[in-house]
Amino acid sequence: MTESAQDLPPVHGSTPVRKWGGQMIQQAPLLVVLVLLWLFLWGSFSPLDIVVGILVALLVTRVFELPPVQLSGRFNPWWLLVFLVRFAGQVVAGSVEVASKAFRFGTVVRSSVIEVGLTTTSDFVMTLTAITMSLVPGSLILEVDRSGSTLFLHVLGAVDDDAIEKARRKVLHAEVDILRAVGSRDELVEAESRLRGKVSA
Amino acid sequence: MDDVIGGDGFELVAAVLLLAGAVLSLAAGVGLVRFPDALSRMHAATKPQILGLICVLVGVVLASHSWSALLVVVxxxxxxxxxxxxxxxxxxxxxxxxxxxxxxxLERDELEDDIKRASD
Known part of the structure; x- marks a missing residue:
């Protein structure tokens, strides 16, 4: 995977969600996901199922109210796809790596705990980045400093500066990928230039 | 009810996927025993399991030839x-x-450094 300086993605659907929405619009993605979950679990897509699904979704979001997730209002399906493909590749590569470490008898695996400062201040992007790094084998989120946008990760087998720097860049790269898909423009520009700086340094 | 998908080729792919999932689960088990401390073991316990589970579930869908199984698996x-x-x-x-x-x-522990800095 090259980390060349890619062009800025085109901006699709940059509607400011919060301005004309209120809670309903903000919760719309959550409702859609809940209705889909309902339909998938029943395994059928009849109109009745959809109506009941919507009712159940409304009920669930009322009964178990959560603080609304603040989305940036930007969504780019192409970069989401790029992110998912890259993520799948990392999961496969990481799985093989961790598995091979497990089978390397006679050696004791060493690790590092690293600190990675993210660019974003959005809870949503930070959470997605943390989840991504958690799911990619070889890294584990130990601690999150929300106010400072900092993640602390346990990286299996990172025993020298090279490996540590590589792991750090992987996190920043994941953040940029996520920002490209759903993040705000300003943060994306900032994160990209930071990543480039890190790469060239 | 269930639409039938695929043919005999699917059986072979399903077998390969199930085997891959089994190998990954085995690796998780071996890692759980062999890795030295709780944090390293977490890697073994949670990670190969993700790809392993996906392999097994996709294999099951292919072998069962049914779309409704796919929905539940997703x-x-x-x-x-x-x-x-x-x-x-x-x-x-x-x-x-x-x-x-x-x-x-631990080769390096930046969280400890951070805690030290905070408490100073």
Whole structure:
């Protein structure tokens, strides 16, 4: 995977969600996901199922109210796809790596705990980045400093500066990928230039 | 009810996927025994499992030739992807805070540095 300086993605659907929405619009993605979950679990897509699904979704979001997730209002399906493909590749590569470490008898695996400062201040992007790094084998989120946008990760087998720097860049790269898909423009520009700086340094 | 998908080729792919999932699960088990401390073991316990589970579930769908199985499997995989980071984080965090790790096997510990800086 090259980390060349890619062009800025085109901006699709940059509607400011919060301005004309209120809670309903903000919760719309959550409702859609809940209705889909309902339909998938029943395994059928009849109109009745959809109506009941919507009712159940409304009920669930009322009964178990959560603080609304603040989305940036930007969504780019192409970069989401790029992110998912890259993520799948990392999961496969990481799985093989961790598995091979497990089978390397006679050696004791060493690790590092690293600190990675993210660019974003959005809870949503930070959470997605943390989840991504958690799911990619070889890294584990130990601690999150929300106010400072900092993640602390346990990286299996990172025993020298090279490996540590590589792991750090992987996190920043994941953040940029996520920002490209759903993040705000300003943060994306900032994160990209930071990543480039890190790469060239 | 169930639409039939695929043919004999699917059986072969399903077998390969099931085998791959089994190997990954075995690796997780071996890692659980062999890795030195709680934090390293978390990697073994949670990670090969993700790809392993996906392999097994997709294999099951292909072998069962049914679309409705696919829907349930998609939900199972998504919920697994969403929940396993949470449990891994909570256990890892607790493991670190209670000192359940081998400091001598950490090449570098920037969280400790950060805590030191904060307490100074």
């Amino acid at each position: 939900v199972a995989i998504l919920l697994q992807l969403l929940t396993s980071p949470m449990s891994a984080h909570m256990i890892g965090r607790a493991g670190y805070r209670t000192g359940n790790y081998r400091r001598d096997l």
